[in-house]
Amino acid sequence: MEKELINNSQSNIYPFHMPGHKRRGSDIGEGLDPYAIDITEIDNFDNLHHAEGIIKDAQAEAAALYGAKRAYFLINGSTCGILAAISAATKMGDKVLVARNCHKAVYHALYLRQLHPVFTYPEITRTGLQGQITEAQIRAAFDENPDIKAVVITSPTYDGVVSDVAAIASVAHAHGALLVVDEAHGAHFGFGGGFPQNAIALGADAVIVSLHKTLPAFTQTALLLLGGMREAAVEKFLGIYETSSPSYVLMTGIERCIHYVRDNKETAFAQLRSKLDRFYQKVSGLSHLNVVRKSDFSADEAYDFDESKIIIFTKEAMNGHTLLELLLKKYELQLEMAAGNYVLALASVMDTDEGFDRLADALIEIDSQLEKYKSDFEEFYDILK
Structure with missing residues (x-):
């Protein structure tokens, strides 16, 4: 290999x-020897699962960049964040409205929490690509299932199609439900260049972004961003789903990425x-x-x-x-x-x-x-x- x-x-x-x-790491900072900085939770280097020092500060910088209430480093990729967000938004056996074109991690969360999905299907475009989830679809689902506790959508899709997150958030909140947005492919949203606004700014309660997909960060690095979701519940499930041996190499890569975007956006x-x-x-x-x-x-x-x-x-x-x-x-x-x-x-x-x-x-x-x-x-x- x-x-x-x-x-x-x-x-x-x-x-x-x-x-x-x-593969242009030198353009976002001086080269790093991964072996030289690969450590565990030794003195003065904080602990991802109980961040009180340098990791807490770095996560606060990420939250400020995206305009989130809190940001959590994800070393298991967006998969970990999706599992934690859906688990935190629901109780065992709850009914959840799910866009059918979701990541497999959503299905894993449904299985683990024994959730009852109500599926809504994306529009199929003239090109044959899967399109958006509409506000009307969300309203119709709540009309038929007023006991839905959370809504889960993917925006943007792998192919780049974006849904009206603000409108969907408004409908979900009007029915007392939380909105979880898998924005894994939109980590670059909200920073100008004519790209769409990020889902946190549009009212989502939890948003998962994969830094490594569209920004200069190592594979497997992501963020879980919180809007209206309870921190205690999220942290409980991150403790379950995220590795107990987080890589300082990957966390440093996240911090570098956040600094690059902050300084160059x-x-x-x-x-x-x-x-x-x-x-x-x-x-x-x-x-x-x-x-x-x-x-x-x-x-x-x-x-x-x-x-x-x-x-x-x-x-x-x-x-x-x-x-x-x-x-x-x-x-x-x-x-x-x-x-x-x-x-x-x-x-x-x-x-x-x-x-x-x-x-x-x-x-x-x-x-x-x-x-x-x-x-x-x-x-x-x-x-x-």
Whole structure:
């Protein structure tokens, strides 16, 4: 494994995938030797589960950055935060309104707490992607199930579709229920650049953000942010679900990420938006591939869309897996994932102009070759080998 990881880090393969630091750690601080700072809860270094010193201070900085009442470091990833938030929001056997396109950790919480789910289903957009959960759906669910105690939604989705969190929070609170938002893919929300506002600012009671997905932080690092949820209940369940041996390497990575965003949010997210706008403009004339924009969704399909999720539909030319393989093998671009007829590239504030140019140029070349060889795709694939 070590050899393969080193080879990958030294290759020319550009990472349009998680984690959001894009292997550019030196750009957010001086290099760290992980072995030199890997300790346990020794004197003067606090304890994550009973934070009273440096960890407490670092968590307070995270809370201030997001405008939350409290913030908790998650070393088990967002999974841990989802389990803790849902458990804290409910009693055993409660009824919970759940968006059907949720993370598997939500289902695990339902199982562990013996909760009774009322499922609501996302809109299916014209593109075939799963869309938003609407305020009307939440109202209808409460009309039929007034004893719902908590609402759990995912916003943004993996594909970047955003729901109207403020409206959903208002409905939930009007019925005495708590709102838990899995915002794992929206850790960059609320810092400008034309990206959506974060769910804490919109009235959610608990929000889980994966720093490592879209910000410069190590894999497995996340935050649980509190709005209206009781701290004691959350801390009880974090003590159950989170590791008793938290990594100081990962916690230091969280702190570095928070400091980076705090010190650079006025410029970093505006610069990312500028790079994205330039990329989308370059690929706007494609014929056989389609790069999705916010304007491709109707108001019924998506309340908002996060354009740092670059979705490329293949139309009739090829399937998503073929495009992903082609981009990797010929153009040395590693994307996040492929589905039946599209691929997903993830962008972050650490992406470079060179990376966006490589992706745009690759798509333009592939598209032009598809036009030339559209009557003989086999010959097209031979040309690009």
